[in-house]
Amino acid sequence: MQTAREYNFDGLVGPSHNYAGLSFGNVASFSNVKSASNPKQAALQGLAKMRALAARGFAQALLPPHARPNFRLLRRIGFTGTDADVLARAWREAPAILACAYSASPMWTANAATVSPSADSFDGRTHFTSANLNNKLHRAEEHIQSTRTLRALFGDERHFAVHDALPSTPAFGDEGAANHTRLAASHGARGVQLFVYGRVEFDPSAPAPKRYPARQTLEASQAIARLHGLDAARTVFASQNPDVIDQGVFHNDVIAVGNGNVLFYHEQAFADESAVLNRLRAAMIGVGAELDAVRVDTRAVPVADAVTSYLFNSQLLTKPDGAMALVVPHECQENQAVSRYLEQLVAGDGPIDELIDFDLRQSMRNGGGPACLRLRVALTDAEAQAMHQGVVMTEALYARLVTWVEAHYRDRLEPKDLADPQLAIECAQALEDLQRILGLPGLYDLS
Ligand SMILES: NCCC[C@H](NC(=O)CCC(=O)O)C(=O)O
Numbered sequence: 001m002q003t004a005r006e007y008n009f010d011g012l013v014g015p016s017h018n019y020a021g022l023s024f025g026n027v028a029s030f031s032n033v034k035s036a037s038n039p040k041q042a043a044l045q046g047l048a049k050m051r052a053l054a055a056r057g058f059a060q061a062l063l064p065p066h067a068r069p070n071f072r073l074l075r076r077i078g079f080t081g082t083d084a085d086v087l088a089r090a091w092r093e094a095p096a097i098l099a100c101a102y103s104a105s106p107m108w109t110a111n112a113a114t115v116s117p118s119a120d121s122f123d124g125r126t127h128f129t130s131a132n133l134n135n136k137l138h139r140a141e142e143h144i145q146s147t148r149t150l151r152a153l154f155g156d157e158r159h160f161a162v163h164d165a166l167p168s169t170p171a172f173g174d175e176g177a178a179n180h181t182r183l184a185a186s187h188g189a190r191g192v193q194l195f196v197y198g199r200v201e202f203d204p205s206a207p208a209p210k211r212y213p214a215r216q217t218l219e220a221s222q223a224i225a226r227l228h229g230l231d232a233a234r235t236v237f238a239s240q241n242p243d244v245i246d247q248g249v250f251h252n253d254v255i256a257v258g259n260g261n262v263l264f265y266h267e268q269a270f271a272d273e274s275a276v277l278n279r280l281r282a283a284m285i286g287v288g289a290e291l292d293a294v295r296v297d298t299r300a301v302p303v304a305d306a307v308t309s310y311l312f313n314s315q316l317l318t319k320p321d322g323a324m325a326l327v328v329p330h331e332c333q334e335n336q337a338v339s340r341y342l343e344q345l346v347a348g349d350g351p352i353d354e355l356i357d358f359d360l361r362q363s364m365r366n367g368g369g370p371a372c373l374r375l376r377v378a379l380t381d382a383e384a385q386a387m388h389q390g391v392v393m394t395e396a397l398y399a400r401l402v403t404w405v406e407a408h409y410r411d412r413l414e415p416k417d418l419a420d421p422q423l424a425i426e427c428a429q430a431l432e433d434l435q436r437i438l439g440l441p442g443l444y445d446l447s
Pocket residue numbers: 018019020021022023026029030103105108110111139178250251366367368369372
């Protein structure tokens with residue numbers, strides 16, 4: 001068995017972070033629509049989390065923001081002329097689409113791709129499939145830059161395979177790692193991959209939500225398992241409980257998280273809880289691991305509290321001593337049921353013995369907690385050396401990025417500011433500098 005470390009690639013928040021209410025089914029996005037955001041604070045909050053976890057010895061890296069506004073999108077739908085012309089007319093005729101083109105949503109890198117480590121794939125390489133995110137216009141073109149970024153970081157084809165997104169059509173709705181988790185004895189050991197889907201395109205009798213959209217389909221999850229060459233005996237597909245999607249659980253990582261042999265989940269997370277647990281247990285026996293299911297019941301934490309506090313959108317990290325820390329957003333301490341639950345959790349004799357709390361309010365107000373903000377990539381030492389090093393978080397990189405944010409980011413962005421052509425210029429200048437800082441010339445296709 002190989003040894004491997006789990007790298008968390010956090011999304012660096014881009015300079016156009018704003019609240020546009022673009023995500024129907026995401027309660028926070030809808031509740032904060034059109035309020036003023038603070039992009040500078042958002043980026044600094046994210047960087048503070050990366051720095052603190054790196055300082056604790058966790059392997060930490062970042063994924064850069066995407067170029068905004070998305071002029072490719074605006075020009076493709078008939079806005080022509082100079083950049084300023086495009087922006088002025090889009091603001092006049094289609095302000096909601098202009099907001100889509102400006103969204104900083106690539107910051108939630110859990111949705112960038114699904115990742116299968118080399119220990120699980122047929123060819124011994126780490127496989128990535130960029131997520132098509134086709135359920136929402138503002139996210140539907142992210143895969144173009146995500147694929148380009150992943151290829152820039154993981155270009156060594158002896159170790160890595162970066163697949164294009166699945167066909168962008170509702171049958172293959174794919175939201176990446178937010179609906180995927182891996183259970184194993186350790187990061188380097190063979191593991192069991194759990195794919196959670198919200199609906200089945202070609203089975204109208206399968207469970208599906210009534211109020212809010214299900215973003216992930218079974219067909220997409222199966223396609224990714226095929227592309228990554230996963231062994232069927234170690235792959236579990238599970239239906240999310242459609243009732244919780246209708247209560248605001250738009251991704252499975254809002255109601256469950258796995259790490260090592262631990263699955264931390266709400267009793268209402270799955271359509272058929274006992275079937276999922278049985279299948280996981282059986283598959284895990286095959287890789288020499290025993291499932292440790294940490295179940296939270298509704299009496300302790302109602303679904304509504306899980307959604308507002310983002311208890312399950314936490315990072316579950318293995319510490320050097322083998323115990324686990326739960327990285328939670330500060331909202332968990334402000335919710336009475338959740339803070340009481342967490343106190344008992346860490347005092348008990350289960351696998352989780354520490355809470356690490358971060359203020360991520362700027363991201364949380366758009367429905368993104370600690371887990372949304374990171375993409376997990378388990379890498380052996382050889383793989384870690386083969387990837388681009390400029391994105392690995394260090395004290396020096398942290399300091400450079402704080403200076404960069406201070407120089408380029410605004411501290412207030414209101415909906416009307418998207419009409420300001422100067423904002424587009426500021427965003428472009430910021431990314432030009434960032435390419436240099438990260439050692440990634442040509443990262444963006446600015447043609
Ligand atoms: N994994 C967390 C994703 C959160 C993201 N929110 C948004 O896109 C909100 C954007 C806005 O409303 O401005 C989403 O719903 O996909």
